[in-house]
Amino acid sequence: MYCHILAWKNFRNLKHGRVELSPGLWLLSGANGAGKTNFLEMFHYIGGWGPLPGRRVSDAPSWDQGDRAFLSARFMGEEEVECAASLGRTTALALGKARCRAPDLRGRIPSLLFLPDDLALVEGSPSVRRRFVDRMAALLFPLYARRLHDYGRGLRHRAALIRQGRSPAVTEKVLAPLGNWIWSLRGRTVEMLLKNLRLLSPLLPGELSVVLRRGGVSPGEDFQGSFLEKLNNYRDEERRMGYPSVGPHRDDISIEVDGLAAARRLSRGQRRRLAVALVVASGYAVQEHLGRSPLLLLDEVAAELDPPGKGLLFSSLEETSWQVVATTAEEGFDGWPGRTLRLSDGAFSPRES
Amino acid sequence: MVLPEALTRLTTFLQRLPGVGEKSARRMAFFLFQQDPSFADQLAEALVTLRRSLHPCPQCGNLTDGDCCGVCGDPMRERDTLCVVESVEDLMSLEQAGIFSGQYFVLGGRVSPLEGEEISPETLERLRGRIRDLRVREVVVATNPRIEGDLACHVVVDALADVPVRITRLAYGLPVGGSIGFADRVTLHAALESRLVVRSGEASPGPD
Numbered sequence: 001m002y003c004h005i006l007a008w009k010n011f012r013n014l015k016h017g018r019v020e021l022s023p024g025l026w027l028l029s030g031a032n033g034a035g036k037t038n039f040l041e042m043f044h045y046i047g048g049w050g051p052l053p054g055r056r057v058s059d060a061p062s063w064d065q066g067d068r069a070f071l072s073a074r075f076m077g078e079e080e081v082e083c084a085a086s087l088g089r090t091t092a093l094a095l096g097k098a099r100c101r102a103p104d105l106r107g108r109i110p111s112l113l114f115l116p117d118d119l120a121l122v123e124g125s126p127s128v129r130r131r132f133v134d135r136m137a138a139l140l141f142p143l144y145a146r147r148l149h150d151y152g153r154g155l156r157h158r159a160a161l162i163r164q165g166r167s168p169a170v171t172e173k174v175l176a177p178l179g180n181w182i183w184s185l186r187g188r189t190v191e192m193l194l195k196n197l198r199l200l201s202p203l204l205p206g207e208l209s210v211v212l213r214r215g216g217v218s219p220g221e222d223f224q225g226s227f228l229e230k231l232n233n234y235r236d237e238e239r240r241m242g243y244p245s246v247g248p249h250r251d252d253i254s255i256e257v258d259g260l261a262a263a264r265r266l267s268r269g270q271r272r273r274l275a276v277a278l279v280v281a282s283g284y285a286v287q288e289h290l291g292r293s294p295l296l297l298l299d300e301v302a303a304e305l306d307p308p309g310k311g312l313l314f315s316s317l318e319e320t321s322w323q324v325v326a327t328t329a330e331e332g333f334d335g336w337p338g339r340t341l342r343l344s345d346g347a348f349s350p351r352e353s
Numbered sequence: 354m355v356l357p358e359a360l361t362r363l364t365t366f367l368q369r370l371p372g373v374g375e376k377s378a379r380r381m382a383f384f385l386f387q388q389d390p391s392f393a394d395q396l397a398e399a400l401v402t403l404r405r406s407l408h409p410c411p412q413c414g415n416l417t418d419g420d421c422c423g424v425c426g427d428p429m430r431e432r433d434t435l436c437v438v439e440s441v442e443d444l445m446s447l448e449q450a451g452i453f454s455g456q457y458f459v460l461g462g463r464v465s466p467l468e469g470e471e472i473s474p475e476t477l478e479r480l481r482g483r484i485r486d487l488r489v490r491e492v493v494v495a496t497n498p499r500i501e502g503d504l505a506c507h508v509v510v511d512a513l514a515d516v517p518v519r520i521t522r523l524a525y526g527l528p529v530g531g532s533i534g535f536a537d538r539v540t541l542h543a544a545l546e547s548r549l550v551v552r553s554g555e556a557s558p559g560p561d
Contacts, residue, residue, distance in 0.1 A: 154504075
Protein backbone atom coordinates (compact mmCIF):
# COMPACT_ATOMS: atom_id res chain seq x y z
CA MET A 1 0.00 0.00 0.00
CA TYR A 2 1.14 3.55 -0.50
CA CYS A 3 -0.27 6.89 0.50
CA HIS A 4 -1.42 8.83 -2.54
CA ILE A 5 -3.00 11.86 -0.86
CA LEU A 6 -2.72 13.11 2.70
CA ALA A 7 -4.65 16.17 3.83
CA TRP A 8 -4.69 17.77 7.26
CA LYS A 9 -6.42 20.55 9.06
CA ASN A 10 -5.36 22.12 12.32
CA PHE A 11 -2.67 19.55 13.04
CA ARG A 12 0.12 20.69 15.38
CA ASN A 13 2.46 23.22 13.72
CA LEU A 14 1.57 21.95 10.23
CA LYS A 15 -1.83 23.74 10.43
CA HIS A 16 -3.58 23.10 7.10
CA GLY A 17 -2.24 21.39 4.02
CA ARG A 18 -2.36 18.61 1.48
CA VAL A 19 0.31 16.58 -0.18
CA GLU A 20 0.24 14.15 -3.10
CA LEU A 21 2.75 11.33 -3.00
CA SER A 22 3.76 8.63 -5.42
CA PRO A 23 5.04 5.15 -4.51
CA GLY A 24 8.73 4.94 -3.70
CA LEU A 25 11.10 6.75 -1.40
CA TRP A 26 10.42 10.17 0.07
CA LEU A 27 12.80 12.20 2.18
CA LEU A 28 11.58 15.07 4.28
CA SER A 29 14.31 17.53 5.14
CA GLY A 30 14.12 20.55 7.38
CA ALA A 31 15.63 22.16 10.45
CA ASN A 32 14.73 21.07 13.98
CA GLY A 33 11.18 22.15 14.83
CA ALA A 34 10.17 22.41 11.16
CA GLY A 35 7.47 19.76 11.62
CA LYS A 36 9.11 16.64 10.16
CA THR A 37 8.22 14.33 13.04
CA ASN A 38 4.72 15.85 13.11
CA PHE A 39 4.39 14.89 9.45
CA LEU A 40 5.35 11.30 10.25
CA GLU A 41 2.94 11.34 13.15
CA MET A 42 0.04 12.03 10.77
CA PHE A 43 0.78 8.73 9.00
CA HIS A 44 1.00 7.10 12.42
CA TYR A 45 -2.50 8.31 13.34
CA ILE A 46 -4.06 7.51 10.01
CA GLY A 47 -2.53 4.02 10.13
CA GLY A 48 -4.34 3.33 13.43
CA TRP A 49 -1.34 3.63 15.75
CA GLY A 50 -2.26 6.80 17.64
CA PRO A 51 0.28 9.39 18.77
CA LEU A 52 4.02 8.74 18.62
CA PRO A 53 5.54 7.30 21.80
CA GLY A 54 5.70 9.95 24.52
CA ARG A 55 3.09 12.20 22.86
CA ARG A 56 -0.60 12.65 23.63
CA VAL A 57 -3.58 12.74 21.28
CA SER A 58 -4.92 15.84 23.08
CA ASP A 59 -1.83 17.72 21.83
CA ALA A 60 -2.62 16.97 18.16
CA PRO A 61 -4.78 20.07 17.46
CA SER A 62 -2.84 23.34 16.98
CA TRP A 63 -3.19 25.21 20.22
CA ASP A 64 -4.59 28.37 18.59
CA GLN A 65 -6.99 26.88 16.00
CA GLY A 66 -9.75 25.02 17.87
CA ASP A 67 -9.95 21.81 19.80
CA ARG A 68 -9.82 19.20 17.05
CA ALA A 69 -7.45 18.22 14.27
CA PHE A 70 -8.61 16.41 11.13
CA LEU A 71 -6.68 14.08 8.86
CA SER A 72 -7.78 12.34 5.70
CA ALA A 73 -5.89 10.13 3.29
CA ARG A 74 -6.25 8.01 0.23
CA PHE A 75 -4.11 4.90 -0.02
CA MET A 76 -3.55 2.96 -3.23
CA GLY A 77 -1.75 -0.22 -4.09
CA GLU A 78 -3.22 -3.62 -3.28
CA GLU A 79 -6.59 -1.84 -2.90
CA GLU A 80 -7.90 1.73 -2.76
CA VAL A 81 -8.63 2.81 0.80
CA GLU A 82 -9.89 6.16 2.05
CA CYS A 83 -9.59 6.88 5.73
CA ALA A 84 -9.91 9.77 8.13
CA ALA A 85 -9.17 10.68 11.73
CA SER A 86 -10.62 13.34 14.00
CA LEU A 87 -8.35 14.03 16.94
CA GLY A 88 -8.95 15.95 20.14
CA ARG A 89 -9.81 14.85 23.63
CA THR A 90 -11.08 11.68 21.95
CA THR A 91 -10.19 10.00 18.66
CA ALA A 92 -12.64 9.03 15.93
CA LEU A 93 -11.45 6.97 12.96
CA ALA A 94 -13.19 6.19 9.70
CA LEU A 95 -12.55 3.71 6.93
CA GLY A 96 -14.42 4.70 3.80
CA LYS A 97 -17.60 6.27 5.11
CA ALA A 98 -17.96 4.06 8.18
CA ARG A 99 -16.44 4.53 11.60
CA CYS A 100 -13.85 1.95 12.44
CA ARG A 101 -11.47 0.82 15.16
CA ALA A 102 -7.72 1.27 15.10
CA PRO A 103 -6.89 -2.42 14.42
CA ASP A 104 -9.01 -2.27 11.24
CA LEU A 105 -6.78 0.49 9.89
CA ARG A 106 -3.60 -1.26 11.00
CA GLY A 107 -4.46 -4.34 8.96
CA ARG A 108 -5.60 -2.44 5.87
CA ILE A 109 -2.74 0.08 5.76
CA PRO A 110 0.16 -1.66 7.46
CA SER A 111 2.79 0.81 8.55
CA LEU A 112 5.99 0.36 10.50
CA LEU A 113 7.61 3.23 12.36
CA PHE A 114 11.25 3.43 13.38
CA LEU A 115 12.59 6.08 15.68
CA PRO A 116 16.27 6.95 16.26
CA ASP A 117 16.24 4.76 19.42
CA ASP A 118 15.24 1.74 17.35
CA LEU A 119 18.70 1.68 15.81
CA ALA A 120 19.92 0.61 19.22
CA LEU A 121 17.97 -2.63 18.69
CA VAL A 122 21.09 -4.74 18.92
CA GLU A 123 22.82 -3.23 21.95
CA GLY A 124 19.90 -1.39 23.59
CA SER A 125 17.80 -2.59 26.50
CA PRO A 126 15.44 -5.58 26.11
CA SER A 127 12.50 -3.15 26.15
CA VAL A 128 13.62 -1.72 22.77
CA ARG A 129 13.59 -5.21 21.25
CA ARG A 130 10.26 -6.10 22.90
CA ARG A 131 8.69 -2.94 21.50
CA PHE A 132 10.01 -3.82 18.05
CA VAL A 133 8.60 -7.36 18.12
CA ASP A 134 5.34 -6.24 19.73
CA ARG A 135 4.70 -3.75 16.99
CA MET A 136 5.22 -6.43 14.37
CA ALA A 137 3.02 -8.89 16.27
CA ALA A 138 0.25 -6.27 16.59
CA LEU A 139 0.25 -5.93 12.81
CA LEU A 140 0.29 -9.66 12.18
CA PHE A 141 -2.23 -10.75 14.85
CA PRO A 142 -5.23 -8.44 15.38
CA LEU A 143 -5.94 -9.50 18.98
CA TYR A 144 -2.32 -9.11 20.11
CA ALA A 145 -2.35 -5.41 21.07
CA ARG A 146 -5.56 -5.88 23.09
CA ARG A 147 -4.21 -8.89 24.99
CA LEU A 148 -0.85 -7.21 25.62
CA HIS A 149 -2.70 -4.22 27.09
CA ASP A 150 -4.78 -6.56 29.26
CA TYR A 151 -1.63 -8.32 30.44
CA GLY A 152 -0.02 -4.99 31.43
CA ARG A 153 -3.13 -3.97 33.32
CA GLY A 154 -3.26 -7.36 35.01
CA LEU A 155 0.32 -6.85 36.21
CA ARG A 156 -0.58 -3.45 37.65
CA HIS A 157 -3.60 -4.97 39.44
CA ARG A 158 -1.28 -7.59 40.88
CA ALA A 159 1.25 -4.99 42.05
CA ALA A 160 -1.61 -3.02 43.67
CA LEU A 161 -2.73 -6.13 45.61
CA ILE A 162 0.82 -6.79 46.82
CA ARG A 163 1.21 -3.12 47.88
CA GLN A 164 -2.04 -3.41 49.83
CA GLY A 165 -0.66 -6.51 51.59
CA ARG A 166 -3.29 -8.81 50.05
CA SER A 167 -2.98 -12.11 48.23
CA PRO A 168 -2.39 -11.70 44.48
CA ALA A 169 -3.39 -15.34 43.78
CA VAL A 170 -6.46 -14.44 41.73
CA THR A 171 -4.39 -12.47 39.21
CA GLU A 172 -2.31 -15.58 38.46
CA LYS A 173 -5.32 -17.30 36.93
CA VAL A 174 -5.75 -14.41 34.50
CA LEU A 175 -2.07 -13.60 33.88
CA ALA A 176 -0.89 -17.18 33.23
CA PRO A 177 -3.10 -17.89 30.17
CA LEU A 178 -2.59 -14.34 28.87
CA GLY A 179 1.18 -14.58 29.31
CA ASN A 180 1.37 -17.97 27.61
CA TRP A 181 -0.69 -16.65 24.71
CA ILE A 182 1.63 -13.63 24.32
CA TRP A 183 4.70 -15.89 24.52
CA SER A 184 3.33 -18.14 21.83
CA LEU A 185 2.63 -15.26 19.40
CA ARG A 186 5.90 -13.48 20.19
CA GLY A 187 7.68 -16.74 19.41
CA ARG A 188 5.90 -17.02 16.05
CA THR A 189 6.72 -13.38 15.27
CA VAL A 190 10.42 -13.89 16.00
CA GLU A 191 10.46 -16.99 13.77
CA MET A 192 8.94 -14.99 10.92
CA LEU A 193 11.46 -12.22 11.51
CA LEU A 194 14.40 -14.61 11.37
CA LYS A 195 13.10 -16.31 8.22
CA ASN A 196 12.94 -12.96 6.41
CA LEU A 197 16.19 -11.75 7.92
CA ARG A 198 18.07 -14.63 6.28
CA LEU A 199 16.96 -13.31 2.89
CA LEU A 200 18.99 -10.15 3.52
CA SER A 201 22.42 -11.74 3.64
CA PRO A 202 24.34 -8.72 2.18
CA LEU A 203 23.38 -6.73 5.28
CA LEU A 204 24.35 -9.46 7.70
CA PRO A 205 27.84 -9.82 9.14
CA GLY A 206 27.66 -13.61 9.70
CA GLU A 207 25.43 -16.56 10.61
CA LEU A 208 22.60 -15.03 12.58
CA SER A 209 20.31 -16.43 15.23
CA VAL A 210 17.34 -14.57 16.71
CA VAL A 211 15.57 -16.31 19.59
CA LEU A 212 12.85 -15.27 22.02
CA ARG A 213 14.14 -15.68 25.59
CA ARG A 214 11.09 -16.00 27.78
CA GLY A 215 11.38 -13.78 30.84
CA GLY A 216 12.42 -15.74 33.94
CA VAL A 217 12.28 -19.12 32.19
CA SER A 218 15.42 -21.10 31.29
CA PRO A 219 15.77 -22.28 27.69
CA GLY A 220 14.25 -25.73 27.29
CA GLU A 221 12.16 -25.40 30.45
CA ASP A 222 8.43 -26.07 30.21
CA PHE A 223 7.47 -22.41 30.12
CA GLN A 224 3.73 -22.86 30.47
CA GLY A 225 4.10 -24.76 33.76
CA SER A 226 6.92 -22.49 34.94
CA PHE A 227 4.93 -19.31 34.71
CA LEU A 228 2.30 -20.30 37.27
CA GLU A 229 4.80 -22.07 39.50
CA LYS A 230 7.28 -19.20 39.56
CA LEU A 231 4.59 -16.57 40.12
CA ASN A 232 3.76 -18.56 43.23
CA ASN A 233 7.29 -19.38 44.37
CA TYR A 234 8.96 -16.00 43.95
CA ARG A 235 6.52 -13.72 45.73
CA ASP A 236 9.18 -12.37 48.11
CA GLU A 237 11.37 -11.41 45.19
CA GLU A 238 8.34 -9.86 43.51
CA ARG A 239 7.60 -7.82 46.62
CA ARG A 240 11.11 -6.38 46.50
CA MET A 241 11.10 -5.69 42.75
CA GLY A 242 7.51 -4.47 42.49
CA TYR A 243 6.74 -6.81 39.59
CA PRO A 244 6.98 -10.57 38.93
CA SER A 245 10.37 -11.94 37.91
CA VAL A 246 8.74 -14.16 35.31
CA GLY A 247 6.50 -13.34 32.36
CA PRO A 248 6.47 -11.68 28.94
CA HIS A 249 7.27 -8.28 30.48
CA ARG A 250 10.76 -9.70 31.23
CA ASP A 251 11.34 -11.19 27.76
CA ASP A 252 14.35 -10.46 25.64
CA ILE A 253 15.03 -11.22 22.03
CA SER A 254 18.51 -12.67 21.89
CA ILE A 255 20.43 -11.78 18.73
CA GLU A 256 23.61 -13.76 18.12
CA VAL A 257 26.13 -13.77 15.28
CA ASP A 258 28.27 -16.88 14.80
CA GLY A 259 27.26 -18.06 18.27
CA LEU A 260 28.23 -14.84 20.11
CA ALA A 261 26.00 -12.03 21.39
CA ALA A 262 25.71 -9.52 18.53
CA ALA A 263 26.14 -6.57 20.90
CA ARG A 264 29.66 -7.87 21.80
CA ARG A 265 30.65 -9.47 18.53
CA LEU A 266 29.83 -6.58 16.16
CA SER A 267 31.35 -3.14 15.66
CA ARG A 268 29.13 -0.09 16.02
CA GLY A 269 28.72 0.22 12.24
CA GLN A 270 27.84 -3.48 11.90
CA ARG A 271 25.29 -3.20 14.71
CA ARG A 272 23.59 -0.34 12.89
CA ARG A 273 23.48 -2.36 9.68
CA LEU A 274 21.99 -5.30 11.51
CA ALA A 275 19.35 -2.98 12.97
CA VAL A 276 18.55 -1.78 9.43
CA ALA A 277 18.28 -5.41 8.33
CA LEU A 278 15.86 -6.09 11.20
CA VAL A 279 13.72 -3.12 10.13
CA VAL A 280 13.58 -4.28 6.50
CA ALA A 281 13.00 -7.93 7.49
CA SER A 282 10.05 -6.95 9.67
CA GLY A 283 8.56 -5.19 6.63
CA TYR A 284 9.00 -8.32 4.50
CA ALA A 285 7.39 -10.46 7.20
CA VAL A 286 4.40 -8.12 7.31
CA GLN A 287 4.15 -8.13 3.53
CA GLU A 288 4.24 -11.92 3.43
CA HIS A 289 1.63 -12.37 6.17
CA LEU A 290 -0.84 -9.62 5.23
CA GLY A 291 -0.35 -9.80 1.48
CA ARG A 292 0.18 -6.06 1.18
CA SER A 293 3.28 -3.92 1.21
CA PRO A 294 3.89 -1.86 4.34
CA LEU A 295 4.48 1.85 4.55
CA LEU A 296 7.80 2.50 6.28
CA LEU A 297 8.16 5.59 8.47
CA LEU A 298 11.74 6.37 9.42
CA ASP A 299 12.47 9.26 11.75
CA GLU A 300 16.11 10.38 11.60
CA VAL A 301 17.29 6.80 11.40
CA ALA A 302 20.16 7.58 9.03
CA ALA A 303 21.70 10.09 11.45
CA GLU A 304 23.69 7.39 13.22
CA LEU A 305 24.94 5.66 10.07
CA ASP A 306 28.31 6.15 8.38
CA PRO A 307 28.32 6.80 4.59
CA PRO A 308 28.64 3.07 3.63
CA GLY A 309 25.86 2.25 6.12
CA LYS A 310 23.63 4.92 4.59
CA GLY A 311 24.35 3.55 1.11
CA LEU A 312 23.37 0.07 2.25
CA LEU A 313 20.19 1.36 3.92
CA PHE A 314 19.15 3.30 0.83
CA SER A 315 19.77 0.44 -1.58
CA SER A 316 17.90 -2.00 0.73
CA LEU A 317 14.95 0.37 0.88
CA GLU A 318 14.98 0.89 -2.87
CA GLU A 319 14.89 -2.85 -3.46
CA THR A 320 11.73 -3.26 -1.39
CA SER A 321 9.63 -1.06 -3.72
CA TRP A 322 7.60 0.03 -0.64
CA GLN A 323 6.66 3.60 0.05
CA VAL A 324 9.12 4.98 2.56
CA VAL A 325 8.82 8.34 4.27
CA ALA A 326 12.08 9.28 5.99
CA THR A 327 13.10 12.47 7.77
CA THR A 328 16.41 14.20 8.24
CA ALA A 329 17.61 17.44 9.75
CA GLU A 330 20.35 17.54 7.09
CA GLU A 331 19.91 19.33 3.77
CA GLY A 332 19.50 15.97 2.06
CA PHE A 333 21.45 12.79 1.46
CA ASP A 334 23.98 12.14 -1.26
CA GLY A 335 22.77 9.19 -3.26
CA TRP A 336 19.17 9.23 -1.91
CA PRO A 337 17.34 7.19 -4.52
CA GLY A 338 14.01 8.98 -4.09
CA ARG A 339 12.42 12.39 -3.94
CA THR A 340 12.95 15.08 -1.33
CA LEU A 341 10.43 17.48 0.22
CA ARG A 342 11.62 20.50 2.20
CA LEU A 343 9.76 21.66 5.25
CA SER A 344 10.27 24.88 7.17
CA ASP A 345 8.07 26.33 9.93
CA GLY A 346 5.34 23.78 9.28
CA ALA A 347 5.04 24.54 5.55
CA PHE A 348 6.41 22.78 2.50
CA SER A 349 8.66 24.94 0.39
CA PRO A 350 7.78 24.94 -3.30
CA ARG A 351 11.22 23.56 -4.16
CA GLU A 352 11.06 19.81 -4.47
CA SER A 353 13.73 17.57 -5.88
CA MET B 354 -19.58 36.24 33.41
CA VAL B 355 -20.66 35.12 36.88
CA LEU B 356 -23.77 32.92 36.65
CA PRO B 357 -26.50 33.08 39.30
CA GLU B 358 -25.68 30.79 42.20
CA ALA B 359 -28.77 28.56 41.75
CA LEU B 360 -27.78 27.86 38.15
CA THR B 361 -24.14 27.16 39.04
CA ARG B 362 -25.20 24.81 41.83
CA LEU B 363 -27.53 22.80 39.59
CA THR B 364 -24.90 22.69 36.83
CA THR B 365 -22.33 21.35 39.28
CA PHE B 366 -24.71 18.54 40.30
CA LEU B 367 -25.63 17.67 36.71
CA GLN B 368 -21.96 17.49 35.77
CA ARG B 369 -21.56 14.60 38.16
CA LEU B 370 -23.88 12.49 36.00
CA PRO B 371 -22.07 9.99 33.76
CA GLY B 372 -21.26 11.32 30.29
CA VAL B 373 -22.27 14.90 31.10
CA GLY B 374 -19.73 17.68 30.66
CA GLU B 375 -19.89 21.35 31.58
CA LYS B 376 -21.67 22.47 28.40
CA SER B 377 -24.27 19.70 28.47
CA ALA B 378 -24.92 20.36 32.17
CA ARG B 379 -25.49 24.05 31.50
CA ARG B 380 -27.83 23.24 28.58
CA MET B 381 -29.84 20.88 30.81
CA ALA B 382 -30.04 23.52 33.55
CA PHE B 383 -31.35 26.13 31.10
CA PHE B 384 -33.83 23.60 29.71
CA LEU B 385 -35.16 22.89 33.20
CA PHE B 386 -35.48 26.60 33.91
CA GLN B 387 -37.43 27.21 30.70
CA GLN B 388 -39.99 24.46 31.39
CA ASP B 389 -43.26 24.90 33.21
CA PRO B 390 -42.54 25.13 37.00
CA SER B 391 -44.53 21.90 37.54
CA PHE B 392 -41.92 19.99 35.50
CA ALA B 393 -39.17 20.87 38.00
CA ASP B 394 -41.48 19.92 40.91
CA GLN B 395 -42.30 16.56 39.35
CA LEU B 396 -38.67 15.88 38.52
CA ALA B 397 -37.57 16.72 42.06
CA GLU B 398 -40.30 14.50 43.48
CA ALA B 399 -39.33 11.63 41.14
CA LEU B 400 -35.71 11.91 42.27
CA VAL B 401 -36.61 11.88 45.95
CA THR B 402 -38.99 8.92 45.49
CA LEU B 403 -36.37 7.00 43.54
CA ARG B 404 -33.85 7.38 46.33
CA ARG B 405 -36.33 6.74 49.16
CA SER B 406 -38.29 3.81 47.82
CA LEU B 407 -35.75 1.85 45.78
CA HIS B 408 -33.37 -0.52 47.47
CA PRO B 409 -31.42 -3.64 46.49
CA CYS B 410 -33.35 -6.90 46.52
CA PRO B 411 -32.09 -8.80 49.60
CA GLN B 412 -31.91 -12.01 47.58
CA CYS B 413 -30.25 -11.07 44.29
CA GLY B 414 -29.16 -7.41 44.51
CA ASN B 415 -31.51 -6.22 41.73
CA LEU B 416 -33.37 -2.94 42.39
CA THR B 417 -36.81 -3.16 43.91
CA ASP B 418 -39.35 -1.08 45.78
CA GLY B 419 -40.82 -4.10 47.59
CA ASP B 420 -39.65 -7.03 49.71
CA CYS B 421 -38.08 -8.78 46.74
CA CYS B 422 -37.59 -7.89 43.07
CA GLY B 423 -39.80 -8.87 40.13
CA VAL B 424 -37.40 -11.60 39.04
CA CYS B 425 -37.06 -13.31 42.43
CA GLY B 426 -40.81 -13.03 43.03
CA ASP B 427 -41.80 -14.52 39.67
CA PRO B 428 -42.95 -18.13 40.28
CA MET B 429 -42.69 -18.99 36.58
CA ARG B 430 -38.91 -18.47 36.37
CA GLU B 431 -36.45 -21.34 36.54
CA ARG B 432 -34.69 -21.77 39.85
CA ASP B 433 -31.85 -24.10 38.91
CA THR B 434 -29.87 -21.62 36.77
CA LEU B 435 -28.28 -18.52 38.25
CA CYS B 436 -26.66 -15.75 36.21
CA VAL B 437 -23.98 -13.71 38.01
CA VAL B 438 -23.63 -10.14 36.70
CA GLU B 439 -21.45 -7.20 37.71
CA SER B 440 -24.16 -4.55 37.93
CA VAL B 441 -27.90 -3.95 37.85
CA GLU B 442 -27.46 -2.35 34.39
CA ASP B 443 -26.07 -5.66 33.10
CA LEU B 444 -29.04 -7.50 34.64
CA MET B 445 -31.45 -5.11 32.94
CA SER B 446 -29.74 -5.57 29.55
CA LEU B 447 -30.16 -9.35 29.84
CA GLU B 448 -33.75 -8.97 31.01
CA GLN B 449 -34.65 -6.57 28.21
CA ALA B 450 -33.21 -9.05 25.73
CA GLY B 451 -35.70 -11.61 27.13
CA ILE B 452 -33.23 -14.47 26.66
CA PHE B 453 -32.70 -15.72 30.19
CA SER B 454 -35.40 -17.20 32.33
CA GLY B 455 -33.40 -18.16 35.40
CA GLN B 456 -32.37 -16.24 38.50
CA TYR B 457 -29.76 -13.52 38.88
CA PHE B 458 -27.15 -12.46 41.35
CA VAL B 459 -25.67 -8.95 41.20
CA LEU B 460 -22.07 -8.70 42.44
CA GLY B 461 -22.39 -4.92 42.74
CA GLY B 462 -18.99 -4.23 41.21
CA ARG B 463 -15.95 -5.70 39.58
CA VAL B 464 -12.49 -6.62 40.77
CA SER B 465 -10.07 -3.79 40.11
CA PRO B 466 -7.36 -3.52 42.77
CA LEU B 467 -5.89 -0.47 40.98
CA GLU B 468 -9.11 1.46 41.59
CA GLY B 469 -9.66 -0.14 45.00
CA GLU B 470 -12.75 -2.04 43.79
CA GLU B 471 -13.40 -5.56 45.04
CA ILE B 472 -16.21 -8.00 45.75
CA SER B 473 -16.76 -8.25 49.48
CA PRO B 474 -16.62 -11.62 51.29
CA GLU B 475 -20.20 -10.94 52.49
CA THR B 476 -21.41 -10.68 48.87
CA LEU B 477 -19.69 -13.96 47.98
CA GLU B 478 -21.19 -15.61 51.07
CA ARG B 479 -24.64 -14.38 50.01
CA LEU B 480 -24.00 -15.88 46.55
CA ARG B 481 -23.13 -19.25 48.10
CA GLY B 482 -26.23 -19.09 50.26
CA ARG B 483 -28.39 -18.25 47.27
CA ILE B 484 -27.02 -21.22 45.29
CA ARG B 485 -27.73 -23.52 48.27
CA ASP B 486 -31.23 -22.15 48.88
CA LEU B 487 -32.30 -22.40 45.25
CA ARG B 488 -30.48 -25.73 44.68
CA VAL B 489 -28.89 -24.20 41.60
CA ARG B 490 -27.37 -26.65 39.11
CA GLU B 491 -25.63 -24.15 36.81
CA VAL B 492 -24.03 -20.77 37.47
CA VAL B 493 -23.54 -18.58 34.36
CA VAL B 494 -20.84 -16.00 35.01
CA ALA B 495 -21.73 -12.97 32.88
CA THR B 496 -18.89 -10.60 33.78
CA ASN B 497 -17.55 -8.24 31.14
CA PRO B 498 -14.93 -9.56 28.69
CA ARG B 499 -12.09 -7.42 29.99
CA ILE B 500 -9.37 -7.98 32.56
CA GLU B 501 -11.45 -6.74 35.50
CA GLY B 502 -14.32 -9.00 34.41
CA ASP B 503 -11.90 -11.93 34.15
CA LEU B 504 -10.66 -11.24 37.69
CA ALA B 505 -14.26 -11.05 38.96
CA CYS B 506 -15.02 -14.36 37.21
CA HIS B 507 -12.10 -16.08 38.95
CA VAL B 508 -13.07 -14.61 42.33
CA VAL B 509 -16.56 -16.10 41.86
CA VAL B 510 -15.17 -19.46 40.70
CA ASP B 511 -12.80 -19.58 43.70
CA ALA B 512 -15.63 -18.72 46.08
CA LEU B 513 -17.65 -21.63 44.71
CA ALA B 514 -14.74 -24.11 44.86
CA ASP B 515 -16.54 -26.46 47.27
CA VAL B 516 -20.03 -25.94 45.88
CA PRO B 517 -21.10 -28.79 43.58
CA VAL B 518 -22.39 -26.73 40.69
CA ARG B 519 -21.66 -26.45 36.97
CA ILE B 520 -20.04 -23.08 36.13
CA THR B 521 -20.14 -21.56 32.65
CA ARG B 522 -19.14 -18.19 31.23
CA LEU B 523 -20.58 -16.13 28.38
CA ALA B 524 -18.86 -16.76 25.04
CA TYR B 525 -17.59 -13.97 22.80
CA GLY B 526 -16.97 -13.65 19.12
CA LEU B 527 -18.96 -12.87 16.00
CA PRO B 528 -22.18 -10.87 16.37
CA VAL B 529 -25.25 -12.95 15.58
CA GLY B 530 -26.96 -11.96 12.34
CA GLY B 531 -23.83 -10.22 11.11
CA SER B 532 -21.54 -11.62 8.50
CA ILE B 533 -17.89 -12.51 8.57
CA GLY B 534 -17.33 -10.01 5.77
CA PHE B 535 -18.34 -7.12 8.03
CA ALA B 536 -16.62 -8.23 11.23
CA ASP B 537 -13.55 -6.29 12.35
CA ARG B 538 -10.16 -8.03 12.61
CA VAL B 539 -10.06 -8.13 16.41
CA THR B 540 -13.53 -9.71 16.66
CA LEU B 541 -12.63 -12.24 13.97
CA HIS B 542 -9.43 -13.16 15.77
CA ALA B 543 -11.28 -13.45 19.11
CA ALA B 544 -13.96 -15.64 17.46
CA LEU B 545 -11.29 -17.89 15.98
CA GLU B 546 -9.57 -18.19 19.35
CA SER B 547 -12.81 -19.23 21.07
CA ARG B 548 -14.06 -21.52 18.31
CA LEU B 549 -16.31 -24.43 19.22
CA VAL B 550 -15.74 -28.09 18.48
CA VAL B 551 -18.42 -29.38 16.12
CA ARG B 552 -16.92 -32.86 15.90
CA SER B 553 -13.88 -34.15 17.72
CA GLY B 554 -12.21 -35.98 14.84
CA GLU B 555 -13.60 -39.52 14.72
CA ALA B 556 -15.45 -40.25 11.52
CA SER B 557 -19.14 -40.93 12.03
CA PRO B 558 -20.90 -43.68 10.06
CA GLY B 559 -22.25 -42.25 6.81
CA PRO B 560 -25.93 -42.43 5.84
CA ASP B 561 -27.01 -45.81 4.55
